[in-house]
Amino acid sequence: MTRESPPLEDLLRKLAPQVLGVLTRRNGQFDACEDAVQEALLEASLQWAQGCLPDNPFHWLMTVAQRRLVDQWRSESARRRREGTFTLQFSTRQPEGGAPDSCAGDDVVTPDADDTLMLLYLCCHPALSPPSQLALTLRAVGGLTCAQIASAFMVPEATMAQRISRAKGSITRAGARFEVPTPAETMARTAVVQQVLYLIFNEGYAASSGRSLQRTDLTGEAIRLTRLLLGVTPATNVARAETCGLLALMLLTDARRSARTLADGALVPLSEQDRSLWDAGQIREGVLLLTSTLGKVPIGPYQVQAAIAAIHDEASRVEDTDWPQILALYEVLEQVAPSPIVTLNRAVAVAMVKGPLAGLAVLGTVEKDPQLARSHRPLAVRAHLLELSGHVAAAREAYLVAAAATASLPERRYLAGRAARLTQQPHRPQDHSEG
Numbered sequence: 001m002t003r004e005s006p007p008l009e010d011l012l013r014k015l016a017p018q019v020l021g022v023l024t025r026r027n028g029q030f031d032a033c034e035d036a037v038q039e040a041l042l043e044a045s046l047q048w049a050q051g052c053l054p055d056n057p058f059h060w061l062m063t064v065a066q067r068r069l070v071d072q073w074r075s076e077s078a079r080r081r082r083e084g085t086f087t088l089q090f091s092t093r094q095p096e097g098g099a100p101d102s103c104a105g106d107d108v109v110t111p112d113a114d115d116t117l118m119l120l121y122l123c124c125h126p127a128l129s130p131p132s133q134l135a136l137t138l139r140a141v142g143g144l145t146c147a148q149i150a151s152a153f154m155v156p157e158a159t160m161a162q163r164i165s166r167a168k169g170s171i172t173r174a175g176a177r178f179e180v181p182t183p184a185e186t187m188a189r190t191a192v193v194q195q196v197l198y199l200i201f202n203e204g205y206a207a208s209s210g211r212s213l214q215r216t217d218l219t220g221e222a223i224r225l226t227r228l229l230l231g232v233t234p235a236t237n238v239a240r241a242e243t244c245g246l247l248a249l250m251l252l253t254d255a256r257r258s259a260r261t262l263a264d265g266a267l268v269p270l271s272e273q274d275r276s277l278w279d280a281g282q283i284r285e286g287v288l289l290l291t292s293t294l295g296k297v298p299i300g301p302y303q304v305q306a307a308i309a310a311i312h313d314e315a316s317r318v319e320d321t322d323w324p325q326i327l328a329l330y331e332v333l334e335q336v337a338p339s340p341i342v343t344l345n346r347a348v349a350v351a352m353v354k355g356p357l358a359g360l361a362v363l364g365t366v367e368k369d370p371q372l373a374r375s376h377r378p379l380a381v382r383a384h385l386l387e388l389s390g391h392v393a394a395a396r397e398a399y400l401v402a403a404a405a406t407a408s409l410p411e412r413r414y415l416a417g418r419a420a421r422l423t424q425q426p427h428r429p430q431d432h433s434e435g
Helices: 008-027 030-048 057-074 077-091 113-123 130-141 146-152 157-173 183-205 216-232 239-254 280-291 301-314 323-336 340-354 356-363 377-388 392-405 409-422
Strands: none
Touching (some): 008 030, 008 130, 030 057, 030 157, 113 130, 113 216, 130 146, 130 157, 130 216, 183 216, 183 239, 216 239, 239 280, 301 323, 340 356, 377 409, 392 409
């Protein structure tokens, strides 16, 4: 029957992990099931694009994916006996022909929220490298195609397809099983899942390369998957507080999205953003999530970062920003999760509280760190602090070097523009940190 529905891509993206979770729970063999689901999604995109949806899209996809899995098994002579038994059982439930509107029979399974959690844990298996974890999570749980993932990370589609294929092979060789993790595994792996979702969001919010500053497909997917993770994590789980913090951080940061660029895509720094464009609903939700966990368990890095984002968001004017409190939170963050990036951000906070020269002194302790060697951010921060201190010529040179070092075209244009304006207008100290 024909009916109104969400955009097809959004519907398929929502259904993909549900179908994959059920199929893997029933049959095992994650790699084979994932291939079968992708074939079913392709068939659905071709048939449903004409505006006619089945009564039960989930069961339609489940049926087609199950049949594709049977086809895979049929092609493997070593598994003919098992395939024959499975086909006999399956044929008693579904007649031959086109995909039905729904699955019949008492043994039809339905999606389970725990399936999504298990998929997240499986895609973040420690046998995989971080890039493979990212790619496989976006593919299997996020429902993105190889082409979409490749576009997001600016690599050829064939390269991304190979990466995903190798990741599935690594999971198989590692003997990973599709099952509820033990409490110990949950404690160890939840942090990895959170980190993967955090990286997906960051790449979407400040794309490392390309013509666009933001990738809303990635930020939206990271928020959606973090909501799912929160929804399937027991309230008694100590990692839940950090998942709340992570979701709060994403919402509080994404709330500024509409104000971060002009109509032509030009970057607008935090100090110059029209705060009336910030999403008040996201800010309220983020603050509520954050306050629901603070003080109940030992504070973690995502909660601290969310608290910093909340201080920025709750300032109605840039002049109202509580920089001393932000500095104090960065000092806490350096204790719970030290990293060169944290120190880099603390340098800006120090400059806003104690002056740009003090900030430059902090910056000097980390700008040569190997972890920052490929990043333009230390150069951009140095340029910003030099500008605040009145060293116009040095600031202009640093802005130009930073512009040449970034692969993001909006950031390159912004930094080059800062360099050009330094010679065209009198010095006026202000906060040019990004939003």
